[in-house]
Amino acid sequence: MKQLIVAYLFLVSSFAFSQKEVTHDVYFGTDKYVVPLTEENRLLLFISSLDTITIEKVSIYGFTDDSGSSKYNLELSQNRANTIKDLLSGYGIDPNLITNVNGKGEILLKILNKDEVHQIRGLNRKVEVIVSPKKPILKASEGTKTEAAPIxxxxxxxxxxxxxxxxxxxxxxxxxxxxxxxxxxxxxxxxxxxxxxxxxxxxxxxxxxxxxxxxxxxxxxxxxxxxxxxxxxxxxxxxxxxxxxxxxxxxxxxxxxxxxxxxxxxxxxxxxxxxxxxxxxxxxx
CATH class of the missing domain: 3.30.1330.60 (OmpA-like domain)
Known part of the structure; x- marks a missing residue:
């Protein structure tokens, strides 16, 4: 019985994954926009997981920590976003699906504990990848026309x-x-x-x-x-x-x-x- 429940939950989670936006964060070193090897490997695993969905669009947003001037941070965040776009394209994501590649600049530091400042800044040096799947085409009986196969x-x-x-x-x-x-x-x-x-x-x-x-x-x-x-x-x-x-x-x-x-x-x-x-x-x- 336990195995059946686990299998059911897996199917439900797989269906939900294919219907909703999925996200992935790539983290960078201080003042860097070259992706560390460990982060590139994580990104590859994420790309492999996308084989189960049909992609509608991909959005890429770059961020920095609060160090540096606003102008510098905006440029650095854009460079990070551009780097991830190039990596996604290089690893098989159709460039035409990448609709947004924007540097958003710095994320303001929210200090909860002074000992966590370094860790929080590290989490703010990132690029967020958002993958939006296509909505499934309903059968004709469900009130929606199906797409005809190309001739x-x-x-x-x-x-x-x-x-x-x-x-x-x-x-x-x-x-x-x-x-x-x-x-x-x-x-x-x-x-x-x-x-x-x-x-x-x-x-x-x-x-x-x-x-x-x-x-x-x-x-x-x-x-x-x-x-x-x-x-x-x-x-x-x-x-x-x-x-x-x-x-x-x-x-x-x-x-x-x-x-x-x-x-x-x-x-x-x-x-x-x-x-x-x-x-x-x-x-x-």
Missing amino acids: EKTIEDIKNGTLVKGDKIRLDKIYFKTSYSYVTSESKKTLESLAKVLVEKKKIYFTIQGHVCCTQNSRDAVDKKTKKRNLSVARAKYIYDYLAKKGVDKKRMKYIGLRRKFPLGGEAKYDRRVEILVTYVGKAN
Whole structure:
């Protein structure tokens, strides 16, 4: 009976975790905005725990203790916030989800006991990370419309002008080298064709979605070149940079990493992929 109660409480707490904001504090040394190794390891554990939720947005707020001038503290708190943003992005959090990165300056010292001053100041030298999950989509029977699954299209559909918002283009012949963010030589011809048609079709706006294979619990993979766990993001950015270089307006594009949330099954190479989700199609002139 005791085991059943524990299991029930675990399920309830997991559900609550997925529905409510979750927070994490990262602590810094005096006058520092470089993250100590122990704090970076704690942050990594926190990021790993986010695999169970779908993130709506991430807010980052930097703080300092009451030492130093207000101007100095404001700048230091912003530097701390920026550092955490870079770390989150480097470890697989989509930069587009990070909506607030603000330095708030100093936290005024509240002295309860003079012997605790040093400890309290240490707790005030921090960055607070707030992760807001997406609200679950209710079933149609519960009064809310469900989201339709994207319709998969091809490069030919781009040429023919038959795309609409929500269409997804799976780039079947664009594959990435194992553990790296650059494409194989056999993929370059398809990538060139994609760039050419997207340069011509100026009314199509889209998001490039990067994927990886062979990781556990929907985690991102490590990019062997940079040693960062953000391979799906790096793959999407590779395509973004390539298209921009070929003349596709950056205002039409976004890129995100979807880690290993949507494996296709079959050979691993098919999950080392990118897809394009159409977000807007303007009227032809």
